[in-house]
Structures are given as structure tokens and as C-alpha cells.
Amino acid sequence: MVKIAMRPLILLLLSLVSLTAAAGDWPALRQLEKTGASVTALAFDLQSGRSLAAYNPQQRLNxxxxTKLVLGAAALEAWEPERTLATELYGSGNLVQGRLEGSLILQGQADPTLEHRDLWLLAAQLRQAGVREVQGDLVVGTAPLGRPACETEDRCKFIARSDSSYAAPLSGIGVDYGSWCLDFSPALQPRHCSGVALPIPVDGRVEERGARNSAPLAVARSLTPEGERMLISGTLDPGSMQRVYRSMADPAGGTGQLLWQMLAELGVRVNGKIYLSAEALPANAWRLASVQGLPLREQLARMMRFSNNYIADVMTLKLAQEARPGPAPTLAQSATQLSALVVRARQALGDGAVIAPPLYSGSGLTPENALSARDLVAVLRAQYLNPRSFPAFYAGLVVPADSSGTRMREGSQAWLTRTAFKTGTMSEPHAVFGIGGYLRKQDGGWIALAVLVNGTPGQALNSRESLKYIRADVESLLARY
Known part of the structure; x- marks a missing residue:
């Protein structure tokens, strides 16, 4: 009788089954790869701790x-979900019969979601405190982050002229995500969304749309030696209104200009000028007004759901500044903490020695950022296992049925209701599309999933096309599990 060692045989059979399954993983993405695209994909069962479907899971791509998934995890590791940041007004002199005998100082804590409503509240509290005149300057404090130099190509390019808001310069203080917010109506001069007059000059006019003129609305912000200007043209339908955001050239200076305008329209006169300062508050400063910003959980929801790059990179700088006392670090230096978090998450997954991924921003605006599907799944798994932070993290993801974009609302009922994702896109220097998030299994369990697709320069690969292939494979997983 021939004796057969059963344990080695069983292990061999299991490995053959695993290899056979792996060969059939992600069939749609394998077809997409044949067009020249690069793909990394992984689906990981969070109950059993095993890989369900993998394809080039270790390959790092743009x-x-x-990247914002990693930043969200880092923020929740450092701060409580309910943490808020204050923005305040201080006086540097005595208040005598409504006259502040010194300067008015706007000082914040680098709140990336400071809004024009917050400035209105500060201005109203100042008037309530009895201030009607400021003898000195309006000082805008930029500490603790100062006015960081631009480190991404888009941010540098859009300082001189901007026709969008996705690449606003970073700043220690900036209102409305470092952008001018404008409301347009036909045949009327635009106003700031806060209701006050726009505090920078406007060149051009918006006309009523008609048979003879139906040009689309065009809005650009330019920087001249005299300061920022808004350039407008085009048409709108009669009786309509449209809201537009355009990145500021200098968010700290623009915030000061907007607050100055609000104060003027409330009847508070500032006799001096707008002055930017990175210095600490003077010893004689006393608080006149204060607002608390949004809790961290809401900041993360806005950052991830709307893919807000300003929130992401100001938060990245803030994380590093609090972790390393001293001069404010650059964005690239700050992002090393995100790379370190990925390494820790991978090691917790049992991966041993891991090379840190190259990350140079929290927003992903830097095309040199690179992550693998396994990097992302490790971060997703770590958040799932953390009951303190997981609710706030998960709340930032979008269920396709609730997505504002039509491309995500296509697909099966399982895709629409049993998944929640963050998406990522880029067009230059090559096309990028990816998703990262969670699937709910039919038995109520959870799967962490990440897919990244990178095209080659010049490849005609749009996000809708990439999503079609991804969705086909994800729907197959949902049917199986």
C-alpha cells in the first residue's frame, strides 16, 4: 500500500484552487488592461481576513x-471626530465710545472650512460689542501655517488667472475654500454670495439670453499689479441666477477684503489698511468675537464627497504643523505622515517590511502620488476595525444611488445600494480613475475594495469608460458574495 501524506496534498490542492480563482479575478479589468491601461485591484473580506479577488494588488499607480482616503484616516487618528477650530476677532487697543484705539486682528486656527457666513457672524458680534470705528489696521493673521508656497503645477499656474476653484492656493486662513463666491443674474453686476458688494473690481457684464445672444457664462479671476479682478461675459436666462466659485490669488488677502466690506456695510469703519501678519497675537490683544467651525466629521464629509482639494491640503499641513512644532512644513514634507500611516496599516495586515508609498499631498493634485490597491485596502481595513473613527470615515463615502453624478447611478440594484465609495479622477499627465470603499455582502458582512486605472499619455480613456469595466467586475463580486 502506498501511503500519501495528506496535509501536503491538501495544501497543494488549495493552492491550485486559489491560483485558478486568481486567474479569473477581475476579468473586465483584464480586458481594459489590454488597451494599454495599468490596473491594480483588490477585494478583501473583512470578516475572514482573506483576499477575494486580486489583480496586481501591489502595483502602485497614480x-x-x-489619496484623500489616507488623509481622512490620518485626521481621525490624530483628532476626535467632534473637534472644531475657532476663528476670532481681537482688538489691540482700548474701546472708547465705539472707537477701537488700535488694530482689529482676525486670527484663526487654519480652519479649512471657514465660510462667508462665519465672517458675517464675526462682523455682527463686533458691532454688538459696540465697535463702530477702528483707528488702526485690519490685521489678518496667517499663523500657524502662514502663506505656503505653491507646490503643485495647477496651483502655481492658477495664481495669475483662474477659471475654476479646484486648485486654490493654500493659506493659514481662507474663506470659502480660498475662493471668491459670486452670484450672477442677467443685466446686474455680480455680488458676493454673502450679499455684500464684491470687494474687487469687475470687468464685463452678463446679458439676458436671447435669440441674438446665447453665449455661455464665462468667469475668470485675474491678478494684475493693482490686485485681483473678475472678468465676466456671456448670458443667462431671464430671471435666473447662477452661483460661481473662482480661486483667489491670495486667500488670506481676499478674506481680509471680504471682512472689510462686511464691516463697512454694517457701519464699522476701518481707518487703516489690510495688513497680513504671521506673527503671534500681541500681548495686549483682547477677544471681541469668536466663531467655532465645523466638526472634523463634517469637514471630512465635505472633503471626500466633493473631493475638495483646499480642505485636503490645508488639513495635511495642519496635521504636520501640530505634530512637529517649529516652522511650518511644506506640503511635500507634511505628506510623509500619510505615507507612514499606509506603512502602519500594511504592517497591521501582516505585510512585514513595506516601502513607504510616494505621497506629496493629501489632495492628490500631485501626479507623483502613488498607491496600490493593497495600500488602500489596508487603510480601509484599519478604519473598519476602529469603532471610534469608522462612522465619521464611512460617512464621507458616497452610495452610488445617492451620487450627484449620473455615471455612478448606472448599474444593478446591488451596485446602487450595497456599495459606498470615494472616487478619484485626473486627466493630466495621463488619465486616472479609481474607486475605494466598501461592499456589503449578502449575509451582512463587509468587503474592502480598491481599484485604480491609469492610462498612458494620450490614451483616450475617460472615467465613464473605466467605471464601466470596474462596475462589471464589482457586480460579479456582489452576485457571488
Whole structure:
């Protein structure tokens, strides 16, 4: 009788089954790869701790806005979900019969979601405190982050002229995500969204749309030696209104200009000028007004759901500044903490020695950022296992049925209701599309999933096309599990 060692045989059979399954993983993405695209994909069962479907899971590709998943995890590791940041007004002199005998100082804590409503509240509290005149300057404090130099190509390019808001310069203080917010109506001069007059000059006019003139609305912000200007043209339908955001050239200066305008329209006169300062508050400063910003959980929801690059990179700088006392670090230096978090998550997954991924921003605006599907799944798994932070992290993801974009609302009922993702896209220097998030299994369990697709320069690969292939494979997983 021939004796057969059963344990080695069983292990061999299991490995053959695993290899056979792996060979059939992600069939649609394998077809997409044949067009020249690069793919990394992984689906990981969070109950059993095993890989369900993997394809090039270790290959690091341009991650675009999926970098924000790593940043969200880092923020929740450092701060409580309910943490808020204050923005305040201080006086540097005595208040005598409504006259502040010194300067008015706007000082914040680098709140990336400061809004024009917050400035209105500060201005109203100042008037309530009895201030009607400021003898000195309006000082805008930029500490603790100062006015960081631009480190991404888009941010540098859009300082001189901007026709969008996705690449606003970073700043220690900036209102409305470092952007001018404008409301347009036909045949009327635009106003700031806060209701006050726009505090920078406007060149051009918006006309009523008609048979003879139906040009689309065009809005650009330019920087001249005299300061920022808004350039407008085009038409709108009669009786309509349209809201537009355009990045500021200098968010700290623009915030000061907007607050100055609000104060003027409330009847508070500032006799001096707008002055930017990175210095600490003077010893004689006393608080006149204060607002608390949004809790961290809401900041992360806005950052991830709307892929807000300003929130992401100000938060990246803030994380590093609090972790390393001293001069404010650069964005690239700050992002090393995100790379370190990925390494820790991979090691917790049992991966041993891991090379840190190259990350140079939290937003993903830097095309040099690179992550693998396994990097992302490790971060997703770590958040799932953390009951303190997981609710806030998961709340930033979008269920396809609730997505504002039509491309995500296509697909099966399982895709629409049993998944929640963050997406990432980029067009230059090559096309990028990716998703990262969670699937709910039919038995109520959870799967962490990440997919990144990178095209080659010049390849005609749009995000809708990439999503079609991804969705086909994800729907197959949902049917299986």
C-alpha cells in the first residue's frame, strides 16, 4: 500500500484552487488592461481576513483623489471626530465710545472650512460689542501655517488667472475654500454670495439670453499689479441666477477684503489698511468675537464627497504643523505622515517590511502620488476595525444611488445600494480613475475594495469608460458574495 501524506496534498490542492480563482479575478479589468491601461485591484473580506479577488494588488499607480482616503484616516487618528477650530476677532487697543484705539486682528486656527457666513457672524458680534470705528489696521493673521508656497503645477499656474476653484492656493486662513463666491443674474453686476458688494473690481457684464445672444457664462479671476479682478461675459436666462466659485490669488488677502466690506456695510469703519501678519497675537490683544467651525466629521464629509482639494491640503499641513512644532512644513514634507500611516496599516495586515508609498499631498493634485490597491485596502481595513473613527470615515463615502453624478447611478440594484465609495479622477499627465470603499455582502458582512486605472499619455480613456469595466467586475463580486 502506498501511503500519501495528506496535509501536503491538501495544501497543494488549495493552492491550485486559489491560483485558478486568481486567474479569473477581475476579468473586465483584464480586458481594459489590454488597451494599454495599468490596473491594480483588490477585494478583501473583512470578516475572514482573506483576499477575494486580486489583480496586481501591489502595483502602485497614480492615486489622484483616492489619496484623500489616507488623509481622512490620518485626521481621525490624530483628532476626535467632534473637534472644531475657532476663528476670532481681537482688538489691540482700548474701546472708547465705539472707537477701537488700535488694530482689529482676525486670527484663526487654519480652519479649512471657514465660510462667508462665519465672517458675517464675526462682523455682527463686533458691532454688538459696540465697535463702530477702528483707528488702526485690519490685521489678518496667517499663523500657524502662514502663506505656503505653491507646490503643485495647477496651483502655481492658477495664481495669475483662474477659471475654476479646484486648485486654490493654500493659506493659514481662507474663506470659502480660498475662493471668491459670486452670484450672477442677467443685466446686474455680480455680488458676493454673502450679499455684500464684491470687494474687487469687475470687468464685463452678463446679458439676458436671447435669440441674438446665447453665449455661455464665462468667469475668470485675474491678478494684475493693482490686485485681483473678475472678468465676466456671456448670458443667462431671464430671471435666473447662477452661483460661481473662482480661486483667489491670495486667500488670506481676499478674506481680509471680504471682512472689510462686511464691516463697512454694517457701519464699522476701518481707518487703516489690510495688513497680513504671521506673527503671534500681541500681548495686549483682547477677544471681541469668536466663531467655532465645523466638526472634523463634517469637514471630512465635505472633503471626500466633493473631493475638495483646499480642505485636503490645508488639513495635511495642519496635521504636520501640530505634530512637529517649529516652522511650518511644506506640503511635500507634511505628506510623509500619510505615507507612514499606509506603512502602519500594511504592517497591521501582516505585510512585514513595506516601502513607504510616494505621497506629496493629501489632495492628490500631485501626479507623483502613488498607491496600490493593497495600500488602500489596508487603510480601509484599519478604519473598519476602529469603532471610534469608522462612522465619521464611512460617512464621507458616497452610495452610488445617492451620487450627484449620473455615471455612478448606472448599474444593478446591488451596485446602487450595497456599495459606498470615494472616487478619484485626473486627466493630466495621463488619465486616472479609481474607486475605494466598501461592499456589503449578502449575509451582512463587509468587503474592502480598491481599484485604480491609469492610462498612458494620450490614451483616450475617460472615467465613464473605466467605471464601466470596474462596475462589471464589482457586480460579479456582489452576485457571488
Amino acid at each position: 492615486a489622484a483623489s483616492l
